[in-house]
Amino acid sequence: MTSSKPFLIFIAFLFIAGLSSIYHRHAKMGVPLTPGEQVDIWQIEASIQFTGSGDPVTATLTLPKDNNFELVDEFTASPGYGMNIDRDEDNPSVTWSKREAEGKQLLYYQASVKLAVAPDPMPAPMTTPEPVPFDEPMQSSLDTLFDSIYGKSGSQSSLVIQARKALNSDDQDVAILKSQYSKTKIFTQLMLMADIPSQRVRGLTLEDGRRNQSLIPLVQLYINDNWQLLDIESKSIDDELPVLVWQQGVPSLLDLEGGRNSKVRFSISKTTTSAVIEANNSAKQGDFFDFGLYQLPLEEQNLFKGILLLPVGALVVVFLRVIIGLKCSGTFMPILIATSFIQTELLNGVVGFLLIVSAGLVIRSYLSHLNLLLVSRISAVVIVVIGIITVFTVFAFRMGLTEALTITFFPMIIMAWTIERMSILWEEEGGKEVLIQGSGSMIVAIVAYLLMDNHMIRHWAFNFLGAHAIVMALILMMGQYTGYRLLELRRFKPMAED
Template sequence: MHSRKPFYLLVALLFISGLAASIYRGIEHNVPFLPGKQVQSWAVDAKVRFQATGEPAEVSFSLPEDPAYEVLVENATSPGYGLSITSDEEGRRAIWSIRQARGQQDLYYKVTLIPTGVKQILATEEPATPEPYSWPATEQAAAEQAIEEVWSRSATNLSFAQQLNKALTASERSQNIELLLSSNRPAQLFVRMLNSKGIPAQAVSGLFLEDQRRRQQLVTFVEVYHDGQWHLFNPVDGSQGRPDNLLIWDRSGKSTLDVIGGINSQVNFSMLQDTRSALATSIDVMMNNDALDFSLYQLPLEEQSLFKGILLIPIGVLMVVFLRVIIGIKTSGTFMPVLIALAFIQTTLLTGLIGFLLIVAFGLTIRSYLSKLNLLLISRISAVIIVVIGIIGLFTLLSYKFGLSEGLTITFFPMIILAWTIERMSILWEEEGAKEVFVQGGGSLFVATLAYLAMSASWVQHWVFNFLGIHLVILAMVLLMGQYTGYKLLELRRFKPLAGE
């Protein structure tokens, strides 16, 4: 007797692989596990304005690159300007250029962002130890005293930054701090004092995202490196950590906006919060990251629509196997109920049931006449196919004449399958009687209805198309049920008298 261990290992491998692939796709690519899920998005507009002097003009503007937000779509409006977007180790920048410009110039940059949930800013590499700042003679003594005073109250680089931030924003600051703040901006002084102790720190520009706000300005923060991570500080109010609605716009440490050939440059921001489909968002993200390889979404829309129907068939097959092997329901044909269920998806359930019953009833009537002609099997089946096409055409015309638009969908029924169903039921009627025809016909409709209910569920359609690994799970379940050799549930009623005794 052959061991079943290889079989059960195969089933387990299929099940685990399919489940793991589906979970990975949901977590790694942010594909929602349920249809209809919405995510928040932010549309941010940046308006760059300057006065051109009539010379060649070049505008360099930093672009957002924040791990907490994913860039979905970005575009720029700049009539007459050439535009290029560069990316290097210092970040991304948009560069507008024109040979000659005069008067007021307005350039626009628009970006759509979605939150990723990543709040930490991890360093890609160990930053170099900064050079100590060379203090002016009038500030050197005050700076050294203030730094040493705070240094004595700290234990690590991070705690030193925390204590220094508190000292700079205290309500009653020391005279040394007051002197230094008189000639240094808070963020600038914070970075210089940290660098004086060899602690990597840099000023960054952030934008607070608030719905329907206009003419907003960038806010300066300071990020301090400690143990592979950049920690954010606000040197104005003394807070530490990242606010939930903060978008870090520029981390290069350089100016956000540089204009050559113009004066009085400024940039203002407007923003708007919106909701969008989580599935469409994940597709856009994968497209931006070139992660759509071997995905059905890279196919043309017509082929995608075709596969959405094809990938529902395994669900119907699973229902048929369960209802026939485990429950014991008899059907006319093995997988005819699956094809009927597919037709029900196009026609709706009630219209499909009525259409199926009418076609089969008329088909059986005409088939009974054909049986008296003693035709060969091929000719008889061919005649039945032609008759079924005629019946469908007749019902479609009658539905159109009476204004029953639902009846027009009857053309979605598989004509060849219907012809074979009529032929099988006719032979069954002659050999087994009308009762067996009603049992198998009713069983077929019952199984087709349950398969339709499973295949038409929105979450099922979402899963089978977006999580292809689920088909490995279905295959594992079908193989497992194929090993079942016990009694079917409907057969147990035969043993009820024995159980009663």
């Protein structure tokens, strides 16, 4: 007796491989689990204006480095300037240069970004930098303020709350400090004195339609094993709007040589696009776990959208035949009929199928009296099916029944074999068995069509190829079933009544 252990291991492998592929496509690549989802794309334009002095010009703009966002696209508009984008991991920047520039100069940099699907967390700081003391008497006022808020707090979180409250109060020490330093600078100094890692950054609130915006001073601090972003200065950040950290770890936003009176302003707009398309466009080339089909030509994509529905139809056939016990004419003929229903729509397809098969059976009954060989008889039936479809199509067109023109989508060879099988079955077992198997085939085809035409299933079949491994595992498991079919249980009804 063959051991079932290798079979169970193979089934488990299919489930694990399928689920892993689905998880990778959704969690790592951002492919949505439901069709129709949209993703926001933020288009940010930085305009740089300065006055050239007639000397060689070099302008270097710091570019954003925020793990919570992914760069979708970028370009610059700078007529007459040489341009270079440096994607350094620590300090990305774009540099414009020109041999001679005089008068008003305008440079543009535009980037399209989206929220990262699986952002890489910022690393925890190794050590907290020592704060650089303020000049006196500012340092004395800072020490007094720190002692006050430290005594009122019992944890790092409460210390942050007390510091923010104190900076918005009318305290004398706060007023002295604010006369020379910004609230962001004072807050950062207090956090460093409390051994809480923090740094000053500048960010941009992403709100659709905003123009002539400047960067907002913010504070990043590491608390409760997580980096947090706080607006200490104005509390103008809306919690519902994303914030892009543009400048961190560098002293200036723009380094300009050969010019003066520089100014940087930002404009923001938002567009939406299909989350599926955007996720596949952003996929890294050569990703071993990327089994998406969007890299194929469009014609092949459309072809696979139909092919990948066949495993769903196969699952329906196996379930209804093995578990339920329906009888069909042909093993997988209902799947092909179901694919035709997708093109013809259900009602038109059912009516067309019944008309073709009925007319074909009538003509096939005449051919049976001619004692033809099998090959000749099948060939004749194929020609008959083509003739029936042609006649029905022309007749429907002349009657103005444009919906009936879709019957040309039926697979003619399969229809010919269906007619042949039903005709032989009629001769051997009678019309009742033909009706049973024909009805069973129609039921299976309709159920398969309803599933194959479902938007959710079509989305999963094309975008999550790992789902087909799970379908195969289910088919193999049902293939091991040797018990009674559900429809066979009717034989035991007299026993239940007794």
